[in-house]
Amino acid sequence: MAPRIxxxxxxxxxxxxxxxxxxxxxFGNAGQPMELIDALMxxxxxxLTVVNNNAGQADAGLALLIKERRVKKIICSFPRQSDSxxxxxxxxxxxxxxxxxxxxxxxxxxxxxxxxxxxFFTPTGYGTLLAEGKETRVIDGRGYVLESxxxxxxxxxxxxxxxxxxxxxxxxxxxxxxxxMATAAAQAIVQVDEIVPAGGIDPENVITPGIYxxxxxxxxxxx
Amino acid sequence: MAPRIxxxxxxxxxxxxxxxxxxxxxFGNAGQPMELIDALMxxxxxxLTVVNNNAGQADAGLALLIKERRVKKIICSFPRQSDSxxxxxxxxxxxxxxxxxxxxxxxxxxxxxxxxxxxFFTPTGYGTLLAEGKETRVIDGRGYVLESxxxxxxxxxxxxxxxxxxxxxxxxxxxxxxxxMATAAAQAIVQVDEIVPAGGIDPENVITPGIYxxxxxxxxxxx
Amino acid sequence: xxxxxxxxxxxxxxxxxxxxxxxxxxxxNLGIGQPTNVSNFLxxxxxxxxxTENGMLGMGPVATGEDIxxxxxxxxxxxxxxxxxxxxxxxxxxxxxxxxxxxxxxVLGAFQISEAGDLANWHTGAEGAIPAVGGAMDLAIxxxxxxxxxxxxxxxxxxxxxKELSYPVTxxxxxSRIYTEVAVFELRDSKVFVRSTHGVxxxxxxxRIPVTLExx
Amino acid sequence: xxxxxxxxxxxxxxxxxxxxxxxxxxxxNLGIGQPTNVSNFLxxxxxxxxxTENGMLGMGPVATGEDIxxxxxxxxxxxxxxxxxxxxxxxxxxxxxxxxxxxxxxVLGAFQISEAGDLANWHTGAEGAIPAVGGAMDLAIxxxxxxxxxxxxxxxxxxxxxKELSYPVTxxxxxSRIYTEVAVFELRDSKVFVRSTHGVxxxxxxxRIPVTLExx
Numbered sequence: 050m051a052p053r054i055x056x057x058x059x060x061x062x063x064x065x066x067x068x069x070x071x072x073x074x075x076f077g078n079a080g081q082p083m084e085l086i087d088a089l090m091x092x093x094x095x096x097l098t099v100v101n102n103n104a105g106q107a108d109a110g111l112a113l114l115i116k117e118r119r120v121k122k123i124i125c126s127f128p129r130q131s132d133s134x135x136x137x138x139x140x141x142x143x144x145x146x147x148x149x150x151x152x153x154x155x156x157x158x159x160x161x162x163x164x165x166x167x168x169f170f171t172p173t174g175y176g177t178l179l180a181e182g183k184e185t186r187v188i189d190g191r192g193y194v195l196e197s198x199x200x201x202x203x204x205x206x207x208x209x210x211x212x213x214x215x216x217x218x219x220x221x222x223x224x225x226x227x228x229x230m231a232t233a234a235a236q237a238i239v240q241v242d243e244i245v246p247a248g249g250i251d252p253e254n255v256i257t258p259g260i261y262x263x264x265x266x267x268x269x270x271x272x
Numbered sequence: 273m274a275p276r277i278x279x280x281x282x283x284x285x286x287x288x289x290x291x292x293x294x295x296x297x298x299f300g301n302a303g304q305p306m307e308l309i310d311a312l313m314x315x316x317x318x319x320l321t322v323v324n325n326n327a328g329q330a331d332a333g334l335a336l337l338i339k340e341r342r343v344k345k346i347i348c349s350f351p352r353q354s355d356s357x358x359x360x361x362x363x364x365x366x367x368x369x370x371x372x373x374x375x376x377x378x379x380x381x382x383x384x385x386x387x388x389x390x391x392f393f394t395p396t397g398y399g400t401l402l403a404e405g406k407e408t409r410v411i412d413g414r415g416y417v418l419e420s421x422x423x424x425x426x427x428x429x430x431x432x433x434x435x436x437x438x439x440x441x442x443x444x445x446x447x448x449x450x451x452x453m454a455t456a457a458a459q460a461i462v463q464v465d466e467i468v469p470a471g472g473i474d475p476e477n478v479i480t481p482g483i484y485x486x487x488x489x490x491x492x493x494x495x
Numbered sequence: 496x497x498x499x500x501x502x503x504x505x506x507x508x509x510x511x512x513x514x515x516x517x518x519x520x521x522x523x524n525l526g527i528g529q530p531t532n533v534s535n536f537l538x539x540x541x542x543x544x545x546x547t548e549n550g551m552l553g554m555g556p557v558a559t560g561e562d563i564x565x566x567x568x569x570x571x572x573x574x575x576x577x578x579x580x581x582x583x584x585x586x587x588x589x590x591x592x593x594x595x596x597x598x599x600x601x602v603l604g605a606f607q608i609s610e611a612g613d614l615a616n617w618h619t620g621a622e623g624a625i626p627a628v629g630g631a632m633d634l635a636i637x638x639x640x641x642x643x644x645x646x647x648x649x650x651x652x653x654x655x656x657x658k659e660l661s662y663p664v665t666x667x668x669x670x671s672r673i674y675t676e677v678a679v680f681e682l683r684d685s686k687v688f689v690r691s692t693h694g695v696x697x698x699x700x701x702x703r704i705p706v707t708l709e710x711x
Numbered sequence: 712x713x714x715x716x717x718x719x720x721x722x723x724x725x726x727x728x729x730x731x732x733x734x735x736x737x738x739x740n741l742g743i744g745q746p747t748n749v750s751n752f753l754x755x756x757x758x759x760x761x762x763t764e765n766g767m768l769g770m771g772p773v774a775t776g777e778d779i780x781x782x783x784x785x786x787x788x789x790x791x792x793x794x795x796x797x798x799x800x801x802x803x804x805x806x807x808x809x810x811x812x813x814x815x816x817x818v819l820g821a822f823q824i825s826e827a828g829d830l831a832n833w834h835t836g837a838e839g840a841i842p843a844v845g846g847a848m849d850l851a852i853x854x855x856x857x858x859x860x861x862x863x864x865x866x867x868x869x870x871x872x873x874k875e876l877s878y879p880v881t882x883x884x885x886x887s888r889i890y891t892e893v894a895v896f897e898l899r900d901s902k903v904f905v906r907s908t909h910g911v912x913x914x915x916x917x918x919r920i921p922v923t924l925e926x927x
Contacts, residue, residue, distance in 0.1 A: 050522075051542065076765045077788035078788075079765070079783075079784050079788075080782070126843070126844055127844065128842075129841040129842070129843035130843075149842050149843070151845075151848040152764065157803055157806065157807075162595075165591065165594030166380070166392050167392075167395065167409070169389050170389060170390035170391045170392070173849045173852060178834070178842075188390040188391060188420075189390075191390065193390040193391075197411075214553075214580035219476075220782045221780065221783040221799055222765050222767055222785075225801065225802050232592075232595060247579040247580030248580060252582050253583055254477045255582035255584075258552050259580065260552055273736030274758065299549045299568075299586075300568055301572075302549070302565060302567075302568050349627070349628055349629050349630070350627045350629040352625040352626070359625075372627070372628055373628075375548065375586075377632075380594075388807065388812060388853070395636050396594060396632045396637075398666075399664055399666075400663065400664050402632070437796035439796060439798055445547070447584070448549050450585065451587075452585055470795040475767075475793060478798035479585070481768050481798040482760075483738050
């Protein structure tokens with residue numbers, strides 16, 4: 050189905066309800082869907098489980114969601130940064146649950162959810178604290194940890210351009226988690242700079258096929 | 273390392289030795305590296321394990337390798353076709369081993385090898401003859417089979433174009449197994465229509481990054 | 496309500512029924528053989544997107560004449576065309592799309608279906624037969640809904656809808672709808688509902704099929 | 712032979728040594744911090760391709776002025792440039808490249824390394840510390856060779872090369888080479904070889920390090 054074209058970021062995230070699991074794209078500021086995160090802040094949904102590489106920076110976006118205690122749990126690889134003070138405070142107060150995942154396992158677990166894989170053996174993390182309590186196995190002499198897929202209700206993603214069928218292209222390292230997060234969420238909500246007609250993206254160059262995209266909002270862009 | 277630019281298909285496959293495991297791309301004729309397969313035929317390597325979606329058709333390419341009993345084992349999803357008479361004869365004579373794998377598991381097993389995954393739980397094949405003897409597990413109410421990666425010594429792949437760093441683009445449904453096979457082989461050998469200078473392929477549109485490509489031969493093309 | 500028409504459905508009428516049942520905007524994979532014919536009855540209004548497991552969404556009609564391109568084929572290795580908004584992807588991504596439950600409907604042929612929705616369509620199990628599976632097992636369990644098109648009876652007159660499969664299974668509990676020339680069935684809650692009969696009455700069907708049938 | 716120079720290596724000299732040791736044509740990931748400095752000493756002749764785990768091969772130097780593009784950053788979130796022949800890919804593909812053993816060399820910092828090549832660099836394990844791992848565990852075990860750059864002693868004068876880790880492990884048995892200001896070590900066959908010493912003698916080093924050292 051062609052995606053819904055939302056009229057605004059607020060309209061795009063309107064279906065996100067309390068208790069949802071939300072994948073949020075981006076690595077640093079590159080690919081971060083800032084307007085969608087701000088709209089999520091404004092829409093009031095709380096009790097969220099958020100999956101992102103980090104746990105918010107400074108006083109914007111995800112950091113504000115955490116400050117307002119709207120995130121009950123975060124699954125991420127790198128929460129501790131020089132400007133992650135809102136997470137730090139919530140964590141030290143015991144008011145946010147942290148599931149720490151090596152970055153590559155985080156990516157592969159998201160991909161597994163989208164790909165219908167029930168679990169996979171990864172060498173990353175074997176023998177470490179982050180494998181404690183997890184099933185392990187030595188295969189051909191190498192140690193592996195069994196990791197499970199991360200399914201989500203929603204994904205918030207930033208891409209460069211969509212066509213009217215929801216096919217997406219990204220820009221440089223802003224691609225990062227977007228393509229896999231789109232596959233792992235029941236509803237993928239995407240902000241783009243522009244929407245072009247079907248046929249406006251070469252089929253050879255589509256990075257995220259439209260089948261994965263449910264809602265698109267065009268917000269213009271700085272590029 | 274920039275790939276070796278071979279002077280001919282024969283030169284490209286010259287390192288393939290007896291007993292090698294060889295991934296061969298293509299689905300039907302689309303993406304089939306016919307010149308590389310012919311060169312493999314001529315180079316004399318025998319006792320091969322071949323991974324391909326099919327088991328050869330008519331009197332060309334892989335079918336001839338099978339006819340000449342150069343393939344001791346084939347891993348494929350669909351050996352039986354109206355024109356797979358050479359495979360049929362070798363199989364009925366007990367002169368070729370067949371490992372039959374559902375097509376999606378075949379693809380995922382090849383991807384797993386390239387991605388350093390030690391094994392994965394797939395729902396495909398659960399409860400069927402093709403899961404016999406394999407570990408199974410019910411996860412969240414759904415049955416899964418544990419499948420293992422398929423590593424190879426060589427991959428023979430057809431792409432449309434390479435740059436001098438080995439970055440590849442494919443053409444339409446000829447892409448099929450090429451990108452994943454390139455990642456799963458110790459040596460990926462690629463035939464292309466043309467080789468362009470570095471910078472000749474937009475970094476956003478690269479399908480196979482050059483890191484996976486070891487040997488490239490330009491053979492011109494019909495397109 | 497179980498509806499009735501006096502004539503058996505032709506193959507085209509079966510394809511037409513399947514096409515009419517596909518929800519607007521659905522992503523659909525049509526298996527090789529009879530299911531491929533469904534595409535001829537999809538309307539532009541429906542906005543259905545066709546997937547082919549060899550790496551494409553937005554597949555168009557079969558290619559003819561100068562449009563034939565050996566690099567653009569469907570899973571049956573027939574040259575096809577591409578529509579605006581199409582996309583290409585590699586085999587692992589294509590089967591991830593199927594296995595991950597992203598296709599709405601997949602339409603397949605079958606040797607047998609059990610009342611629990613178990614499907615057999617890949618292997619007769621006959622002595623000396625060379626097995627081949629292709630994408631059958633991925634298709635069977637991948638889509639949100641798996642529908643089957645088949646003739647209801649074998650040439651010997653035996654029902655292909657059975658209590659338990661005698662052929663090797665392709666996928667367990669995956670079939671939710673069966674289109675045949677004499678009836679359309681819906682499988683849910685471990686029951687077999689007869690949506691319509693064609694050229695036979697519900698009672699005649701009951702007499703010839705070894706599973707308990709429910710009126711829809 | 713274990714070589715000797717009278718002066719300790721500066722940070723730039725350490726980076727220079729690492730750069731000189733990287734094989735021509737290698738695919739390399741340089742970790743955040745000191746390892747990033749290695750790129751300043753790679754020569755064009757070497758033809759080394761840099762990977763950044765946030766989805767790029769063919770990374771160029773740090774971007775300045777008008778070349779700064781917020782969509783083109785490295786794993787340290789610093790704006791960088793792209794070289795001809797670069798490629799972009801998503802996070803799962805990028806970490807598959809690492810985990811699958813396709814990178815030749817990865818250079819990392821460390822808190823501690825054991826004589827078996829176990830690496831600790833992600834977590835001090837200190838009370839109240841907020842753990843963060845990022846790509847450290849993927850990098851440690853992913854590349855064909857993992858090299859470490861660090862000062863050999865803590866501020867308190869304790870050796871970071873130890874018999875067994877006291878810090879939480881990042882990856883087991885993964886480190887094959889250690890570059891420090893006073894010595895370069897090669898770890899193989901469960902032994903620690905001293906390739907060179909700088910400003911200290913082999914014997915002085917032996918006295919300060921709690922593992923058995925071998926002459927190279």
